[in-house]
Amino acid sequence: MFEEVSPRLHVPAPAIRPGDDPDFSHVAIPRAGAVDRPEPDTRPEDMREMAFSIIRVLNRKGEAVGPWAGSLSGEALLQGLRDMMTLRTYDARMLTAQRQGKCSFYMQHLGEEAISCAFQRALRPGDMNFPTYRQAGLLIAAGYPLVKMMNQVYSNDGDPVRGRQLPVFYSSKEHGFFSISGNLATQYVQAVGWAMAAAIKGDRKLAAAWIGDGSTAESDFHGALVFASTYKPPVILNIVNNQWAISTFQGIARGGAGTFAARAHGFGLPALRVDGNDFLAVHAASQWAVERARRDLGPTIIEFVTYRAGGHSTSDDPSAYRPKEEGAAWPLGDPILRLKAHLIQLGIWSEERHKQAEAEILAEVMAVQKEAEAIGTLHSGQRPSPRDMFEDVFAEMPPHLLRQRHEVGY
C-alpha cells in the first residue's frame, strides 16, 4: 500500500534571479585534462559518462593539458584568436550600428566566439553547416568577406540575399553556411537529411547541425535524432548550451535529463560534453566527431557548455531576469582571454602584440564598415532593387511574377 497524494506541477527554476549573488556551484567542472579521450570508434554504450562531464584542455595557467590537447598548430591557434577577436569587434560595431538605427536588429556572440570559430577549423570545403543565429564565426573562420556580412545586416544593395532576410541571417553555400531558418530547429533535421543525401550519393562530405539549449525542445530535434540513430549518416549534432533561451533558463528544456548531451543515450548515439569557452577543447572534440563521420562511424552529439554573456538580441535586456554580474562569475571564463593566455604561455604571443592586434582588427572592421555604409544602410543609400523581390520565388520566373514586377515599374 502507498499513501496517495494530489499531483503537484513541478516547475524548474534557476537558482538565482536579479538581485541575488551569481552562483554556479551547480555546474560541476572537472579539472582541465581530466576527461579521457575514447577512440572515435568506441561504442556509444561504452562512453556514456562523457555526457556528464566536460572536456577541457586549457588549465588556469593557460597550459594545454590532457588527452585532448595538441589538435592544432601554433599558427592555427593564432588564426583562431584573430577570428574570435574579429567576431567580437564586428559584433560590437554592429550592436552600435543597430543603436544608431543603421539596422533594425542584431544578435551578438559575446562569450561564445570559440565554438563557431574553432568548429569550422575541423571541417573542410564541401562540408555544410546548418547554423543558428549565433555561429557567424563559422563564416569568419571560413574566410567569408566581412563586408558581405555587413551588407546583409544593413540590407543594402550589396546584400548577397537581396534584402530578403533579417539581419544576421547570412547564407553562403560556397562557405558551407546554409541559409539560417528563423523557425528554430527546423534545420536540425534537414542537416541529417543533407548528410543522408551525402551517404546515398557516396559524397565525402559531412553536415553539422546546430541548435540552442532551448530549441532542443522542438520536435525537429527529436526527429533528427531518430533518423540519425537509424540511418547513421555523416552528421555532427551540435547543441550550444549557453544557459539561457532568451529569459528561460536551460533547466526548462532539459527537464530531468541531467545534461543535453545525455539526450543522445536513448538514441544509441555517442555524446561529448565540452567546455565551449576553451578553443582547444572545442576543436579537439569537433575533430573527434569529424573523424567518426569521415570513417563512416555515424553521427556524434556534442554539447558545448558556454554562457551567453550578452542579451539574446538587441531587443532583449537580460538584467530583467538574471543578475548583471552573472556573466563575470561564469566559471569557464572568456574564450578570447583564455586562448590569449595560452598563446603567451607558448611564447608565440604577448600583451603588446595582443593590443596591436586589437587596434589592427578594429581598424580593419571600421574600414569594412565604411565600405558597407558607402553602399547603404537600412534607411539610406542604395538598397536592393525591387526587381530582386520577384526573383528566386521559383527557379524560373513565372509570367505572373514578371507581370507584377513590371507593374511596380521594374
Added chain:
Amino acid sequence: MATEILMPALSPTMEEGTLAKWLVKEGDSVKSGDILAEIETDKATMEFEAVDEGTIGKILVAEGTEGVKVNTLIATLLAEGESADAAPATAPKAETPAPAPAEAPKAAAAPKVERKPDWPEGTAMKQQTVREALRDAMAEEMRNDGDVYLMGEEVAEYQGAYKISQGLLDEFGAKRIIDTPITEHGFAGIAVGSAFGGLKPIVEFMTFNFAMQAIDQIINSAAKTLYMSGGQMGCPIVFRGPNGAAARVAAQHSQDYAAWYMQIPGLKVAMPYSASDAKGLLKSAIRDPNPVIFLENEILYGRSFDVPDIADYTVPFGKARIWREGTDVTIVSFGIGMQYALEAADKLAAEGISAEVIDLRTLRPMDTETIIESVKKTNRCVTVEEGWPQGSVGSYISSVIMQQAFDYLDAPVINCTGKDVPMPYAANLEKLALVTTAEVIEAVKQVTYR
C-alpha cells in the same frame, strides 16, 4: 536558351519610351546590377540595370529608337557557353522595334497557352489505373535519374499504404525506396535536407492529412529557402499522396488541401484527375527544380483511363485540359471534382444545355487564360471542388473572372464546394457534406436561368 531583356516599364503607367543610350555592346559580359541602358520617358531618364549575369548577345533595338513599347525584346543575354545565335525563338528582326504587343503591357510577357492536345492524333492508347500510372511515372523517372528516390511510411516492404509503390523496392532497392519512422515532420525535414544536399526526393504522405505535421518544413523551408538564400539553395522535391475525402474516414482523414497549398509562393501544386495526367504531371513534377505538392485521390486510384502509349509522356504545368467543349456554361474543376463536372455535363446535354468542362490539372501555376477564354464564349461559370467554401479555389477563380471578364458575365459565378463542416463519419452525412453532381446541375441551371 538566352535570357530575354525586355523594355522595362519605369513607372506603373509607362507604355512606351525612348531607348536613349546603350551602355553595353554585344559581347560585353555583365553582372547583376550593371547598368545596361538609359531609357527616356516623357517624365524622366532612368538607368536600366541587368538582373542576371551573362554576356550581351544581340542588341535588337538600336539606341535612339523612340516609341519602344514596354516589354519589347530589346536585347538577349547569353549564359556561359551560349552563342549569340541562341537568341530566343521569339526574337524579332534586329534593328527594328518589335511590333507592339497585341494586348495591354500587363499581359504581354505571359506566353500564350498552347492549345494543342496532349498527344498527337492516332497515338496508341492503353487502359491504366491512376495507381499504375503514378507508379510508372516514378519508376520511369527513377530509371532516368539516379538522384530520385522515394521516402515515406510503408512505401518499401508494404509497397505503399495504397499500393502506389508496387514493385519499386524490388527494382530500386532499399537505398532508393525508403521506409521511414512514423514522423511526417521528421521525414519531411529529412527529405528537404536531402534535396538541399543534391537529391530529388519524392515524399509520400500516407495521406495529406498527416502532412499537417510537416507543414512547417513544406512551407517555411521547402518553399522559401531558394528565396531566402538569395537563389543559392533550391529544393527540388515532390510531396505526394492522397488528398481529400475517401469514404468513411471522417474529419481528420478527409480534408482537401488544394486551396491551402495553392496560396504559397514557391510551391507548385498539381491535382490530376485522369491516369494520363497523373502520369504526365508526376513526371514533370519530379523533374521540376521547385518543390511540388502533388495531390492525389484515394477514390481515383483504382479508376481506369486511356493513357497514351508514348515513351516518356509528360504533361506541362499550367496548362488546363478542355475535356468537353460547350457553348452555354463553363464548368471548371480539378481532381475528383472532375467526376461531378463531367457527369453533370452529360446530364445537362440531355436537357439541351451545352457545358464546356475544364480540368485545371495544376492549381499553381493556374491556367486562368483558358478559363477566361471559355467564359468569354459561354458567359457563365460554375466551379466544382470538394474543399470548403471560404478561401476556396473557386473563390480565387471567381475573382480572376471578375477582374478579367466582368463584362462578359451574364450571371454571377457559382462555387460548388463541400459543406462548411468537418467531415462527418456516417455515410448519409458524409454524402451530404460532399459536393454532388446534382448540385453542379442545379448551379448550372441557376447561371443559365433555366
